[in-house]
Amino acid sequence: MTSPRHLTEPPLLHPGQPGYDDELAGFQTGFALRPGLVVPARDAADVTAAVRYAGERRLHVGIRATGHGLPGPVEGGVLVSTRRMDRVSVDPGSRTVRVQAGVRWGQVVAAAAPYGLAPLNGSAPSVGAVSYTLGGGLGILAREFGYAADHVRSLDVVTADGRLRQVTPESDSDLYWALLGAGHALGVVTGMEIGLVPVRTLYGGSLAFDGRDVDPAVVLRAYEEWTRTVPEGLTSSFAAVPYPDIPALPPHLRGRCVVSVRVAHTGPDGDRIVAPLRRIGPVLSDSLREMPYSESHTIHSDPDFPHTYYGDSAVVSELDVRRVARVLERTGPEAAGAMCVVQVNHLGGALGRPAPNSVPYREGGFLVRMLTMADRERAREILDPAFELLAPVTLGRALNFAFGAGDRSAGLYDAATRKRLAGIKSRYDPANLFSANYGVSG
Structure with missing residues (x-):
């Protein structure tokens, strides 16, 4: 494969060349990426030249910035890496x-x-x-x-x-x-x-419970009832995260299933609004507070290191607590045999309003997301039956939370x-x- 003549610096990368593998390194590490050519784009001119080159040769084009939401493996074609375009x-x-x-x-x-x-x-x-x-x-x-x-x-x-x-x-x-x-x-x-x-500041953080002290299904039911009472200016999610018993984790997390509710609220009376959650049971940790928006990433404290994961999502019309409780049982460490994360996002409010774009399923009440750190085949064995439990209330899937465990296109849009x-x-x-x-x- 020859290189586009108008893309000479930085060098175009072919398999086996120094820097090729480094350019493919990203956040989601489970998929094999072996494009025939990587274009480390510096600007729109580099991107334009790369697309023209691929089009002339009928090569498929992939796009990569951080590599968080890869749809699947890549073999051949042209991969445009945009991570240098960071102004x-x-x-x-x-x-x-x-x-x-x-x-x-x-x-x-x-x-x-x-x-x-x-x-x-x-x-x-x-x-x-x-x-x-x-x-x-x-x-x-x-x-x-x-x-x-x-x-x-x-x-x-x-x-x-x-x-x-x-x-x-x-x-x-x-x-x-x-x-x-x-x-x-x-x-x-x-x-x-x-x-x-x-928005300069907000009231936010996480309220966490030890799954051994408080049944995750109890927290889930209390959360669903609580979401019926909150104002539109409050966005929240429920999560169940089983942590392995390994030295790399803080001692208070090792071997625990942590069930948490995460909150972001720009209005007044934050403590009063979350008071029902604090009455659910013994609290493992409580980070709810007024904070500058620049600290909002601490609400979820998502992992910041690359790792292997597969997952999918279901936009549901309502939060059927009974069904989701069964999902929690099936994805727990004893039943699944692998680390699975279940998250439920409360939708509605401004998300339900029409807009001039193709984002679907605005009528959805909640989004259920599941991730597993197993290999892809095992991920399908765990997650497919769990999502099947939600089928009667499922409207479709969310593109941003389709992490390679399912079909690339099925259910992402209404007809x-x-x-x-x-x-x-x-x-x-x-x-x-x-x-x-x-x-x-x-």
Whole structure:
């Protein structure tokens, strides 16, 4: 394979060349990635040249920033690595931020904080802002402000014809609608302008229980009842995390199943609102407090080191406590034989409002997410039956939380959204150049 002549620095990387394996290193380590060519893109011109090169040779194109949500293994084709494209620029007057394709949310939070502004980021500061937003973007303030995709002003994207386009709701309403919700299936987004919200501080943290002292199903039921009473400005989640008994963990976590409720609230009376949760039972830890938004990543304290995991998600119409309790039983360490994490996100509020993008299932009441650290085959054996328990109340899956354990496209969109996406895909990528990503065709 020859290299595109207009991409000479930094060097294009082929298998076996120094730096090739390093360029493929990312957060999700379970998949084998062996593209025929890696393009370490520095700017939109590099991306444009790479897409043209791939299109001329009918090679599929994959996109990679941080590697948190890989859809599956990659063999052959061209992988565009955008992690070097990491410029952030905040305009406090218009309450917007411009980000390049490789920017991580932690950078945006830090850049916006001096102005008393915040992005609609997720729980982990190491996640890429662009990929997260293209998949919808379910953040820690989601019930108050909606999806991150709902706040995008414009996108710079290289489409399959090798054109760099600036896309706005006015310039191309169809492509704008499709990009925000379809992930990387329609092109390589090299940057975007996103609205910020005026949040300087919040009330948040985690209330954790030891699963040996308080039945996880009891916490789940109390949580579901509590969510019926909370204001729209409060976003929360429930999680059950079984920790292995290993020296690498703090002593208070080793061998425990920690059940927690995580909270982010921008309004008053935080302590009063969470009081019913504190009455559930003996508390293992309580980090709920007023905090600057720049510390919001401590609410979830997501792992910041690369590791192997597979998972999937189900947007459900309601939180059927009985069914989810059975899921907790099946994914517990004794039944599953592997570490499985179950998280339930409370939806509704601003997430249920219509927006000019393709983020589906806005009528959903909750999102159930499951991850396992087993290999992929074992992950399917554990997770598929667990999700089957939820089938009667499941509307579909969430693209940002489909971590390679299931089909690349099934259930990611309702029928009407999928049909419209397929039509737009056929116009902008008729040869399915971006087939290495989650699919929207058919």
